[in-house]
Amino acid sequence: MMTQQRFAIGTYEAGQGPFPGLVVDGTVYDISAFTAYRSTAELLVDWDAAFTALTRAAERPPVAGIPEGTLRTLPPVSPPGQIFAAGANYREHVVQMAVAHKLGREDATAAELAAEAGREIDERKSSGRVYVWTGVSSSISGAFDDILLPAEYDDHDWELELGVVIGRKARNVSVDRALDYVAGYTICNDLTTRSLVPRKDIPMMGTDWMRAKNFPTFFPTGPWLVPAAFVPNPLDLGIRLRLNGATMQESNTGDMIFGPAELISYISRFAELQPGDMVITGSPPGNGSHHGRFLQAGDVMECEIDGLGMQRTRCVAGP
Incomplete structure (x- = not known):
């Protein structure tokens, strides 16, 4: 054959x-x-x-x-569609962020914060409490384009993610059928300006993902879309990011709390997914927040996911 x-x-x-x-x-x-x-x-x-x-x-x-x-x-999909993004969706990443940002009891040690985060993850997975936010397509850039770092802030972070591109309209689809709506997979680096995430002026509103994640060039995507037929298991892909040659993120998509099928099914309950839309599926551990090191002009990131190619993007000072 x-x-x-x-x-x-x-x-x-x-x-x-x-x-x-x-x-x-x-x-x-x-x-x-x-x-x-x-x-x-x-x-x-x-x-x-x-x-x-x-x-x-x-x-x-x-x-x-x-x-x-x-x-x-x-960017592989042109014109680009909508962006739906899973938050807090890799187990080890959530644990690292809980420790880095001291998310939990004020008097808790790092070990206690990690243990509490692990228990919360297990409960969220068992109850199906997915977290999804939306991005803007005008922030998508190419896999080899420069990334513009807004000069007003100094805590721009990286978040390498598996991108899932939709190939059929999806509304109220089951988890069992959800992958039938996938055209293919790509790479997306979901950048975040950390100081813009919390809304301290309106604490009851919580986080502000719009302003923290949607600066121009903050979603470098590609280089390609690889058809789903050539990705037999999207939950068994090596995923890694290097900063100036040093490995900062290295994991496997199998560490996701909710996989692409669960994310698509969940999103389709509240919105209609359209062909060309991209679902980004969360980031593995190893963000700048964890390492205590954020992006600077002159930095070069190389992002890889098994079978999906590699991005190489350079950071430059933006307006």
């Missing part, structure tokens, strides 16, 4: 405007040159038929290809 040719899809720029690309072994083929799809967003609206057509094209490309390294890589 012949093995199916693996491929990814992305959005690229060669000087004449963006185009959707079929990526096979480091070569990009312009999808708009052999199909009616003019963008990856159009392709995702018709995902089942598009996947069949791209599977055939990957076996025998109908047009000449371009080396991927000669093109500018844009």
Whole structure:
């Protein structure tokens, strides 16, 4: 039996405007040159038929290809859809954040804070209490674009995450069926300005994710969208982030409290997921808050998830 040719899809720029690309072994083929799809967003609206057509094209490309390294890589879904983001969704990450930010009893030791966080996680998982917030698509940038750090703040943090891209409208779907609505998977680094998270002026309102996470370029995404058919188990992927060559995050997606299926099912109870929307699934341990080190101009981050490629982004001083 012949093995199916693996491929990814992305959005690229060669000087004449963006185009959707079929990526096979480091070569990009312009999808708009052999199909009616003019963008990856159009392709995702018709995902089942598009996947069949791209599977055939990957076996025998109908047009000449371009080396991927000669093109500018844009966010893989263009125009981008909505962002739904899981918060506090890796067990060890939640424990680390509870200790770093002293979330718990004022007189508790670090060990006691960690133990209390662990008990809260277990109870939240058993009761199905998912936490999701929303981001803005204008904050999405490409996998190799510079990240602009707003100069007014000095506590910009990294959060590498598995991105789940939707390929069919999803409303009130069950956990058992939820992965049927997934087109593919990508990488997203969900940046956060930590001092902007709490609303101390309105304490009863709690956290303010809008202002803390939605600066321009704060969701570098890609380089590709890898179809779900090539990711047999999204809960068994190595995930790692290096800062200036030093490993800061290294974990496995199996440490998620709620997996992609549970997140999609939960979100679809309250909102309609659309083709091209991205669900980011939480971050593993090893954020800057834990290490006591935040992003600075000149820093370079390399983000990898097994089978999904690598991002390389440089931090620059922003306005």
